[in-house]
Amino acid sequence: MTIAGTPAVATRTGRPLLGGRRLSLDWLGALPFLAYVGLFLLLPSAVVGVGAFFNADGSFTIDNYAHLSRSYVVKATLTTMTLSAVTALVGAALGALLAYAIVTGSRDGLLRRLAVSASGVLAQFGGVTLAFAFIASIGPAGLVYLFAQAHGLDYYARGIWLFDVFPGLALVYLYFQIPLMVLVFLPALDGIKPQWREATESLGGNTWHYWRRVAGPILFPSFLGAVLLLFANAFSAYATAQALINQGSPVLSQQIAGAISSEVGAAEPGFAKAIAIEMIVIVTIVTIGYSLLQRRTARWL
Amino acid sequence: MRLGRVTRHLGLAVVAFVVVTACGSSSGGGSASCSETQAKTATSSSSCGGHDALVAAAKAEGKLNVIALPRDWANYGAILDGFQAKYGIAITSDNPDGSSQDEVNAVQQLGTTSRAPDVLDVGMAVALANLSLFAPYKVETWGDILDSQKESTGLWFQDYGGFMSIGYDSAKVPAINSVDDLKGSAFKGKVALNGNPKQANAALNGVMMANLAAGGTLDDISKGVDFFHQLKQAGTFVPVQATTATVKNGTTPVVFDWDYLSAAHGKDVPSWKVFVPSNAILGGYYAQAINKSAPHPAAARLWEEYLYSDEGQNLWLKGLARPVRQAAMTKSGKVDAAAAAALPAVNGTPRFLSPDQATAAKNYVVAHWDAAIA
Numbered sequence: 001m002t003i004a005g006t007p008a009v010a011t012r013t014g015r016p017l018l019g020g021r022r023l024s025l026d027w028l029g030a031l032p033f034l035a036y037v038g039l040f041l042l043l044p045s046a047v048v049g050v051g052a053f054f055n056a057d058g059s060f061t062i063d064n065y066a067h068l069s070r071s072y073v074v075k076a077t078l079t080t081m082t083l084s085a086v087t088a089l090v091g092a093a094l095g096a097l098l099a100y101a102i103v104t105g106s107r108d109g110l111l112r113r114l115a116v117s118a119s120g121v122l123a124q125f126g127g128v129t130l131a132f133a134f135i136a137s138i139g140p141a142g143l144v145y146l147f148a149q150a151h152g153l154d155y156y157a158r159g160i161w162l163f164d165v166f167p168g169l170a171l172v173y174l175y176f177q178i179p180l181m182v183l184v185f186l187p188a189l190d191g192i193k194p195q196w197r198e199a200t201e202s203l204g205g206n207t208w209h210y211w212r213r214v215a216g217p218i219l220f221p222s223f224l225g226a227v228l229l230l231f232a233n234a235f236s237a238y239a240t241a242q243a244l245i246n247q248g249s250p251v252l253s254q255q256i257a258g259a260i261s262s263e264v265g266a267a268e269p270g271f272a273k274a275i276a277i278e279m280i281v282i283v284t285i286v287t288i289g290y291s292l293l294q295r296r297t298a299r300w301l
Numbered sequence: 302m303r304l305g306r307v308t309r310h311l312g313l314a315v316v317a318f319v320v321v322t323a324c325g326s327s328s329g330g331g332s333a334s335c336s337e338t339q340a341k342t343a344t345s346s347s348s349c350g351g352h353d354a355l356v357a358a359a360k361a362e363g364k365l366n367v368i369a370l371p372r373d374w375a376n377y378g379a380i381l382d383g384f385q386a387k388y389g390i391a392i393t394s395d396n397p398d399g400s401s402q403d404e405v406n407a408v409q410q411l412g413t414t415s416r417a418p419d420v421l422d423v424g425m426a427v428a429l430a431n432l433s434l435f436a437p438y439k440v441e442t443w444g445d446i447l448d449s450q451k452e453s454t455g456l457w458f459q460d461y462g463g464f465m466s467i468g469y470d471s472a473k474v475p476a477i478n479s480v481d482d483l484k485g486s487a488f489k490g491k492v493a494l495n496g497n498p499k500q501a502n503a504a505l506n507g508v509m510m511a512n513l514a515a516g517g518t519l520d521d522i523s524k525g526v527d528f529f530h531q532l533k534q535a536g537t538f539v540p541v542q543a544t545t546a547t548v549k550n551g552t553t554p555v556v557f558d559w560d561y562l563s564a565a566h567g568k569d570v571p572s573w574k575v576f577v578p579s580n581a582i583l584g585g586y587y588a589q590a591i592n593k594s595a596p597h598p599a600a601a602r603l604w605e606e607y608l609y610s611d612e613g614q615n616l617w618l619k620g621l622a623r624p625v626r627q628a629a630m631t632k633s634g635k636v637d638a639a640a641a642a643a644l645p646a647v648n649g650t651p652r653f654l655s656p657d658q659a660t661a662a663k664n665y666v667v668a669h670w671d672a673a674i675a
Binding site for chain 1: 426490491494497498499500504505536538539540541542546547549550552554570640663664666670671672674
């Protein structure tokens with residue numbers, strides 16, 4: 001209660017209108033945001049979550065959720081989580097290094113401008129285009145492979161690994177994960193002032209001390225946040241996986257697609273919604289885990 | 302006077318003769334007419350006063366609405382033009398690239414309006430699921446259609462289709478003479494399906510064909526799933542969906558697909574060959590149906606007569622699709638021999654999935670496919 005809200009005076013004689021406290025109108029400012037979150041996040045989630053309790057003819061059922069225990073869905077869940085975690089961690093590590101390299105250069109230099117705009121483009125370069133770019137270049141009929149094969153290097157001699165989740169799909173995912181990391185981590189690195197390093201050195205600290213005690217603790221929360229973003233980015237990707245590995249639907253989003261539409265009559269819309277809810281729950285758990293971890297790390301460091 | 306009577310009799314006889322021959326050639330009464338209510342419920346051209354009456358009624362309507370007929374699919378461009386030129390009936394062709402489900406949705410949404418589609422060309426799964434939307438009708442050439450390829454009252458009747466085949470680039474892999482050849486090392490990393498069998502009909506039939514070749518039956522697709530499991534284990538099966546692009550660039554030099562679709566790859570890859578195994582001839586056909594509330598009932602029925610005439614059937618054949626009357630027309634010599642020769646050769650008896658068998662195959666594939674090729 002600040003300048004405008006000096007209620008104490010009036011309380012003895014006549015009670016103010018709404019109980020002991022004046023109604024704060026601060027929340028009004030958040031209204032557009034809350035409305036947005038409600039309309040575009042909570043409402044659709046609720047519609048999907050409730051819809052999963054009904055089968056095709058509209059009667060109530062919990063089968064759709066029970067079917068999540070089908071072996072191929074469990075397997076897809078594990079594969080998707082592993083794939084997302086690995087590409088998020090590797091992408092974050094490599095992307096952070098790349099971003100650091102960019103930051104150490106001239107701030108308005110050509111290299112930085114080139115690298116940043118290239119990252120902006122590549123971070124959005126996913127889907128069928130990306131998958132087909134890999135197929136057409138290093139794929140089994142691709143230019144690079146045919147050239148390598150002609151020169152005695154048959155890198156598919158033990159199977160076409162490009163069409164496996166590891167390393168094929170993971171490699172393709174890194175192609176948009178690393179640039180995304182560069183984009184989201186660059187501002188954090190820009191916040192690091194050279195004076196801090198000078199201060200560390202004038203106090204007798206070396207490089208290790210600087211990273212361990214100064215830059216590390218400042219950057220770590222944004223690094224974790226970026227890892228989470230990359231995880232969610234990989235977790236929700238669909239078109240890239242679909243174009244590269246059409247058979248077996250190793251990724252959860254593909255399982256949803258398979259359950260939504262089928263020419264052969266295998267569509268289970270309720271089941272698709274149940275898988276969607278499963279994905280929402282997983283991302284929620286990861287997000288909660290992230291915020292807990294971040295609170296802990298703030299204390300450790 | 303006498304002479305006059307004779308000429309009158311003679312004249313009558315000539316008229317009668319002309320009428321009789323006209324009737325004979327057009328298999329119906331020339332003078333009868335077909336009212337709108339008659340046309341709506343007509344289950345054959347004779348219940349609409351005969352072929353000529355049907356033509357007259359259709360011309361009076363003057364219009365026909367068709368839907369989801371791409372001009373480059375099974376030669377529909379030439380068929381649409383041919384019908385318009387022959388009868389002078391204007392055709393409105395809606396949503397040419399739509400799916401079978403889109404056609405049914407249009408019938409339901411447009412109801413009895415004048416924009417509703419008159420006739421449909423749909424996949425079998427969609428046809429069987431929507432019988433209540435169709436009007437029964439038997440074309441004049443009904444007898445040429447096998448009983449297994451039509452609904453007995455004429456709610457739907459198959460029109461054209463083809464056989465499941467293995468298409469391959471003969472410049473990249475050796476010639477294929479049996480499905481088992483694919484287990485050889487020459488096919489490592491080269492075999493693909495057109496889609497995921499849990500979703501795509503062509504892919505499900507591809508698995509079924511492998512199943513038949515491996516000694517399985519139409520009732521049990523498990524041997525087909527095993528076959529692809531073995532291909533996957535051997536590193537032969539490529540999980541990429543075969544498309545025109547992957548065929549063109551060589552990523553999928555061997556593809557399970559309908560022969561009439563596969564043959565079209567020959568345009569991009571001149572060395573493309575299409576093989577239909579004689580021990581596993583699996584047919585797949587589309588079906589025609591007339592909208593129960595067709596805004597142009599006579600034109601709709603005339604369109605079907607045109608499609609199932611020798612002329613219409615040969616036009617489909619020129620589009621590399623196999624018309625349903627092909628066997629009968631081959632026997633009667635009416636088939637376009639040059640167009641028939643352009644199709645991949647097939648020797649043996651074709652088999653067709655019944656609706657129950659298709660459902661059983663689908664259920665097995667949904668439960669086992671992902672694990673089998675993971």
